[in-house]
Amino acid sequence: MSGRLLRLVCTAAVAAGIVCAPVSAAADPAPGPGDARSVAGLLTDLQRLYREAEKATETYNGTEERLKRQRAEVRRLDAELARTRASLHDSRGAAGRLARQQYQSSGNLSPYLRLLLARDPQHAIDQGHVIGRLARERVETVGRLTGAEKKAADLARRSRQALDRQVALAESQAEQRDDVRERLRAVEELLASLTPEQLAALAELEESGIAREQERFLASGALGDDAKPSAEGERAVRFAVEQLGKPYEWGAEGPASYDCSGLTSVAWQRAGTAIPRTSQEQWARLERVPLNELRPGDLVVYFPEATHVAMYLGDGKVVQAPRPGAEVKVSPIAANPVLGAVRPDPGGEPLRRYTPPRLPEGATDGSDEGYADAYAPAAPETSIR
Structure with missing residues (x-):
């Protein structure tokens, strides 16, 4: 007698409290036509339950992969947000320094008036370059500050959304796990309800069916x-x-x-x-x-x-x-x-x-x-x- 299915079935049955005794093909009567149909039906039911469980398994595994990617995305966004906040802190410091410099020089002549009162044209040109550079620095500092604030706000929003998706995936994964466990229990209950004679017949029917399918597949020239x-x-x-x-x-x-x-x-x-x-x-x-x-x-x-x-x-x-x-x-x-x-x-x-x-x-x-x-x-x- 083939042991392809029986050995694994006995493992599940023992876990359920059932003892599978060795079955001798010579000692047990061959199933009659009605029994054969019953065994074939049992095998069909068992295979259907296996397929449903495996389909649920792959759904679970797919969610696990998406959850891994989502966790990585949350970590990436959090790291980028931390860098952006550090840059924002630096930009705010630079803006503060500009404000202090502007305040400290407010009591003196304006740089443009000093430019007009320059003692010679070359000095005026030099002063103009300095004033232009200072103006550009102020514009750039304000631009960096504004850009960093917008980027930080956008990253914070995306990070919250990514975290929400992660939580939803984790909840979905838990539901899928419970679905698979329920399907596996259905398999176990079916196996535990079978007699040793039925288990032996299932094993024989399964192996002979696989042999026929393999023979047909190879003969097809596929x-x-x-x-x-x-x-x-x-x-x-x-x-x-x-x-x-x-x-x-x-x-x-x-x-x-x-x-x-x-x-x-x-x-x-x-x-x-x-x-x-x-x-x-x-x-x-x-x-x-x-x-x-x-x-x-x-x-x-x-x-x-x-x-x-x-x-x-x-x-x-x-x-x-x-x-x-x-x-x-x-x-x-x-x-x-x-x-x-x-x-x-x-x-x-x-x-x-x-x-x-x-x-x-x-x-x-x-x-x-x-x-x-x-x-x-x-x-x-x-x-x-």
Whole structure:
């Protein structure tokens, strides 16, 4: 009997207080037609719940990325406001000095009258230059003071608006976290309600379904002959393979754990190319490539909403961080419904020689399923700073 789903399901069930006994295919009767429909329906429900949870996960991750950028914008505006206020302080000091100089010279002849009474033309010209320079300095000082005041007021307004957006994003993120936790609890409740016989049947049905989809996908000719990766693509692949066996964790970007897009984004970052953080942004912003032109290192995106992503290894396989409760593993490319593929380095020249990384024993073990409430994210940071 296959253990792809059962091992992960048992983990969730044990957490819920249910004991999963080993099931022998020889000892248990095969499901009848009615049972088969029931198991197929259960698998459909389970897969639907997984998809909903992963969609909510990517929404949460996207908000986290926007929140990071917003915090950086608030810090930038605050720093610029501090510099502007310092400049405003200096301009006010200069304006004060001008006012004092004007007051101190008010009892004497005006500079223009002194110019008229100059003892010779050259002296008059020299005096005129001095007066002109002083006038320009006054105009510039007043201009700097006025400009600094306007800039400080504008920056203070923008800083308040940026801070308001940060608070709104943090509140939205908290709501999204609660939404995902609720969806994961629905998965856990469904798993906990199943008998060992149903769990075994689900595992068998899931694995046979993936095998059929993979066979159909390869027979369709959608994939061409494997092309060689670029140098960066090879580095990204080798990094991803080195992460095999590490657990999936919400929003994780290594080094001890990853989520699906955390693995792909960090792998390419380590290879020398920064790419978007979430699967939906990777699908939207990276250059798309036909499936028959896939090369190792390309990213395969899944589901109509682009809510899951994996890295192509070649030979019809991908490396992925599947879902909470599972580990980074090697899977058939058709383990999930393929949306398309993108290439992080479209200008990268293919290597002349390429040796695929050696996969460790157990690289394909484990299930693509495995959501459990215990793996939901902790409360996000909601502090305004």
